[in-house]
Amino acid sequence: MGLKRQEVCDPEMLKEVQKQLRLNLRLWGTTPDAAKMLLSTYSSQAKHLEELMTRTLKLGESNSALILAARGVGKSALVNIILENLASSGTLGEGVVVRLSGLLQTDDRLALKEITCQLRLENATANKVFGSFAENLAFLLESLRSGSKETSKPVIFLLDEFDLFCHHHNQTLLYNLFDVAQSAQAPICVIGLTCRLDVIELLEKRVKSRFSHRQIHLFSEEKFEPQYVNTIKLLLSLPETFLHKSFVKTWNAQIDDLMKADDVLRVTKRLYDTTHDIRALKTLLLLCVSQLNADRPKLTPDMFTAAQPIMRAEAKTNMLQGLSILQLCLIIAMKHLTMIYEGEPFNFEMVFHEYLKFSQRKSTMQSFERPVVFKAFDQLKCLELVRPVDNTRGIQREYQLVQMMITPLQVMDSLNQLPGIPTDVQQWATCSFA
Amino acid sequence: MEDIIAETHAKRIPCRGRQISFLASILGETFAPFPPSISPFLPCTVPSSNNNYTSYASCDNLGDFTRHVREIAKERGDPRMAIVLERSERLRDCDANILPVLCRLQELTQDVNIVVILCSTLPVDKFRASTGFMEPIAFHFPQYTKDELVRILVTRRVTDYSEEFYTNYVNLVLSVFYHATKSLPELKHLVQLNFKVYCEPIEKGEATDTDIKKLWRNIEPHLKKAMSSVYLREVSSSQFERMQSLVSESTTSGDLPQLQPQMKLTGTTKIELPFYSKFLLISAYLASYNPARTDRRFFMKHHGKQRKTQAMIKAKERSSNQLVGPKPFPLERLMAIFYSIIEDKVSPTANVFSQISTLVTLRLVTQIGGEDQLDAPKYKCAVPLDFIRGIARTVGFDIVRYLYDYA
Ligand SMILES: Nc1ncnc2c1ncn2[C@@H]1O[C@H](COP(=O)(O)OP(=O)(O)OP(=O)(O)O)[C@@H](O)[C@H]1O
Numbered sequence: 001m002g003l004k005r006q007e008v009c010d011p012e013m014l015k016e017v018q019k020q021l022r023l024n025l026r027l028w029g030t031t032p033d034a035a036k037m038l039l040s041t042y043s044s045q046a047k048h049l050e051e052l053m054t055r056t057l058k059l060g061e062s063n064s065a066l067i068l069a070a071r072g073v074g075k076s077a078l079v080n081i082i083l084e085n086l087a088s089s090g091t092l093g094e095g096v097v098v099r100l101s102g103l104l105q106t107d108d109r110l111a112l113k114e115i116t117c118q119l120r121l122e123n124a125t126a127n128k129v130f131g132s133f134a135e136n137l138a139f140l141l142e143s144l145r146s147g148s149k150e151t152s153k154p155v156i157f158l159l160d161e162f163d164l165f166c167h168h169h170n171q172t173l174l175y176n177l178f179d180v181a182q183s184a185q186a187p188i189c190v191i192g193l194t195c196r197l198d199v200i201e202l203l204e205k206r207v208k209s210r211f212s213h214r215q216i217h218l219f220s221e222e223k224f225e226p227q228y229v230n231t232i233k234l235l236l237s238l239p240e241t242f243l244h245k246s247f248v249k250t251w252n253a254q255i256d257d258l259m260k261a262d263d264v265l266r267v268t269k270r271l272y273d274t275t276h277d278i279r280a281l282k283t284l285l286l287l288c289v290s291q292l293n294a295d296r297p298k299l300t301p302d303m304f305t306a307a308q309p310i311m312r313a314e315a316k317t318n319m320l321q322g323l324s325i326l327q328l329c330l331i332i333a334m335k336h337l338t339m340i341y342e343g344e345p346f347n348f349e350m351v352f353h354e355y356l357k358f359s360q361r362k363s364t365m366q367s368f369e370r371p372v373v374f375k376a377f378d379q380l381k382c383l384e385l386v387r388p389v390d391n392t393r394g395i396q397r398e399y400q401l402v403q404m405m406i407t408p409l410q411v412m413d414s415l416n417q418l419p420g421i422p423t424d425v426q427q428w429a430t431c432s433f434a
Numbered sequence: 435m436e437d438i439i440a441e442t443h444a445k446r447i448p449c450r451g452r453q454i455s456f457l458a459s460i461l462g463e464t465f466a467p468f469p470p471s472i473s474p475f476l477p478c479t480v481p482s483s484n485n486n487y488t489s490y491a492s493c494d495n496l497g498d499f500t501r502h503v504r505e506i507a508k509e510r511g512d513p514r515m516a517i518v519l520e521r522s523e524r525l526r527d528c529d530a531n532i533l534p535v536l537c538r539l540q541e542l543t544q545d546v547n548i549v550v551i552l553c554s555t556l557p558v559d560k561f562r563a564s565t566g567f568m569e570p571i572a573f574h575f576p577q578y579t580k581d582e583l584v585r586i587l588v589t590r591r592v593t594d595y596s597e598e599f600y601t602n603y604v605n606l607v608l609s610v611f612y613h614a615t616k617s618l619p620e621l622k623h624l625v626q627l628n629f630k631v632y633c634e635p636i637e638k639g640e641a642t643d644t645d646i647k648k649l650w651r652n653i654e655p656h657l658k659k660a661m662s663s664v665y666l667r668e669v670s671s672s673q674f675e676r677m678q679s680l681v682s683e684s685t686t687s688g689d690l691p692q693l694q695p696q697m698k699l700t701g702t703t704k705i706e707l708p709f710y711s712k713f714l715l716i717s718a719y720l721a722s723y724n725p726a727r728t729d730r731r732f733f734m735k736h737h738g739k740q741r742k743t744q745a746m747i748k749a750k751e752r753s754s755n756q757l758v759g760p761k762p763f764p765l766e767r768l769m770a771i772f773y774s775i776i777e778d779k780v781s782p783t784a785n786v787f788s789q790i791s792t793l794v795t796l797r798l799v800t801q802i803g804g805e806d807q808l809d810a811p812k813y814k815c816a817v818p819l820d821f822i823r824g825i826a827r828t829v830g831f832d833i834v835r836y837l838y839d840y841a
């Protein structure tokens with residue numbers, strides 16, 4: 001044990017460990033070990049996808065498919081791993097990969113520009129004017145033909161956030177891509193990635209009829225134990241290729257031990273119960289790993305318990321903590337109004353009236369003039385603790401109807417946690433009659 | 435390495451040691467990959483980084499933007515990069531894809547080592563709405579405590595007076611303002627602005643720096659003034675300073691003369707109106723805040739007595755017109771009230787109607803509807819009670835007697 005500690009304490013080594021773990025925990029990209037795991041988790045889907053792409057690349061067949069799954073369960077990762085494997089095995093060869101994202105290419109004109117750019121055909125199209133979208137796309141694909149008519153560079157189109165492309169005007173891009181694929185005008189493989197399981201419903205009829213209806217679902221049969229726990233272990237482990245080979249075993253054994261600790265299991269199970277998004281897990285683990293330092297060179301269960309509150313910070317309490325007493329008074333006044341009017345909206349005048357009733361009755365609190373109170377109220381609006389319900393222009397701001405964005409219960413919970421609130425304000429908050 | 439960063443910054447930015455070391459540890463070693471996005475949520479105070487951003491290129495869509503980022507990374511040999519966005523909640527008002535793209539910038543630039551830091555006074559749940567939004571690592575910068583505020587304000591002082599003397603002063607300012615605001619910029623401004631006045635008795639040789647009581651008596655009225663002027667931005671800081679120096683020049687006995695009337699504004703700017711316009715505005719106010727059925731009572735000479743019961747007072751309280759705001763009224767009602775309160779003094783040359791439209795142009799009265807022929811316009815008075823009382827006073831009209839809520 002003494003020897004192990006020594007090894008960890010070495011600052012140089014710790015630096016390397018941190019660096020490797022941060023690589024493991026990157027939200028994008030997948031380490032080779034994680035890639036292996038992903039391929040085995042989704043082995044049948046991976047095989048299917050690989051086959052589709054290979055047929056386009058090798059045989060010049062055209063295909064289309066949709067990959068459907070929840071967020072952060074490995075859609076992009078799986079496609080990228082497969083493409084890397086195809087590239088390293090030489091299958092990709094002359095083939096070109098065009099990556100589009102519904103977040104970036106928000107209309108078909110932008111999408112076409114991006115395709116041109118990724119196919120490196122800007123020069124070829126520079127002085128051309130096209131009659132239609134289809135003509136333009138056809139020209140681009142035509143340009144990829146080399147020498148003989150029969151050999152054309154195959155193209156793999158990846159459409160991330162596929163559902164967003166469905167909102168483009170007339171779904172022109174989708175129509176044309178599926179049309180090319182269906183009529184085998186050129187060897188292309190169109191792969192859409194989306195988290196909307198009902199995405200087929202978004203396709204127009206003429207688009208739908210050209211789509212192959214190949215849908216690949218990535219469900220994981222993953223249970224918390226052993227799969228999820230294994231993923232955690234993998235993400236926190238050092239690979240065989242790690243610089244200090246002798247240390248790999250020691251560290252990984254520590255991780256195995258760590259994953260038996262009750263606190264660690266509790267914290268991670270809780271996350272597993274709320275989301276299967278691996279990125280959330282990676283974030284949690286990153287928050288643990290970032291606590292490593294020369295004095296604490298080993299991951300410990302208390303690092304997990306410390307990381308958990310950051311993941312789900314009580315935003316509302318945090319916000320109230322920053323408010324001045326005057327602003328808190330207004331929150332309390334609004335809490336009373338919310339209860340009196342049973343959630344109906346109210347305006348500044350009513351809040352001010354409640355506040356006056358309190359501040360005139362209780363003499364300990366410094367009482368503020370109306371414009372000062374209005375400024376405090378306005379700041380609550382900026383913090384979106386208060387929201388206007390109608391935005392009719394021309395209405396005086398004092399009379400604009402608003403609603404409070406926190407519930408009376410949340411107000412009370414937060415007040416109880418805040419230090420330094422004068423007793424009479426506390427009492428005013430608790431009394432049921434304002 | 436990160437400890438060193440944390441330490442040097444902790445000196446520059448006091449009372450944020452914990453947040454700085456958290457950020458440093460999250461961002462990690464110089465060569466480690468960055469996490470993709472972080473959202474520190476800072477109520478009111480932002481430790482900002484002042485880089486000289488010069489524009490590299492302009493781009494009108496996010497696809498181009500990511501391409502540029504990728505090129506920059508390649509040109510500069512793939513350094514770690516960070517984008518810091520202050521007031522990032524404003525991005526919600528831009529195209530829906532901006533926030534998701536920023537959160538996923540690492541993925542979309544295909545692994546450029548870049549971190550996006552979104553600073554905001556709002557918590558993350560206010561950002562969630564759009565598709566593809568990725569949860570950033572969120573952490574909260576708590577508002578400074580009172581002690582921390584004092585410490586920061588004292589460290590930032592520029593004066594030859596002793597720390598103890600200045601600490602006393604800062605505490606005095608906080609005793610007036612702390613209940614109204616905890617905002618450091620706001621308090622810093624007030625502390626700086628009033629210090630000269632605070633020291634004045636000493637400079638004049640009327641007090642020593644240990645006469646705290648005397649100094650307090652001298653500064654207190656100034657601070658109260660500042661609350662209803664500078665703090666509300668009704669006068670600019672330079673105006674306020676000028677006022678203070680005017681005041682102190684004329685101070686001999688120690689009590690303050692009234693400020694110049696044009697500088698002492700309360701809520702609304704003073705406007706000079708013609709005689710009839712004043713009465714029209716008063717009529718508009720009465721029409722907006724009194725129930726129409728009570729017009730008889732207020733504006734007829736002989737309307738018979740009405741006795742108030744306890745129940746009526748209660749009912750009034752509940753639906754007080756002052757609380758719900760002005761109600762719209764038709765032109766005829768305005769004219770009826772106008773003629774009854776002006777008591778036959780209208781000269782036939784007064785163009786009453788054009789004066790009404792002037793009031794609308796000045797936004798003292800709002801017009802509702804009336805764009806087409808069929809639909810007669812209605813009006814609403816748009817000035818607060820204090821304002822109309824001021825106007826009524828200038829024409830010797832006791833408006834409160836005619837208000838349903840007060841009569
Ligand atoms: N089963 C898994 N095992 C290990 N790592 C995984 C697994 N699933 C996902 N990951 C990792 O999680 C991260 C996020 O995955 P990915 O980007 O593929 O999500 P996605 O399904 O494309 O999500 P989105 O819909 O938001 O685009 C990647 O770094 C990936 O390596």
Ligand SMILES: [Mg+2]
Pocket residue numbers: 075076077160193
């Ligand atoms: Mg993805």
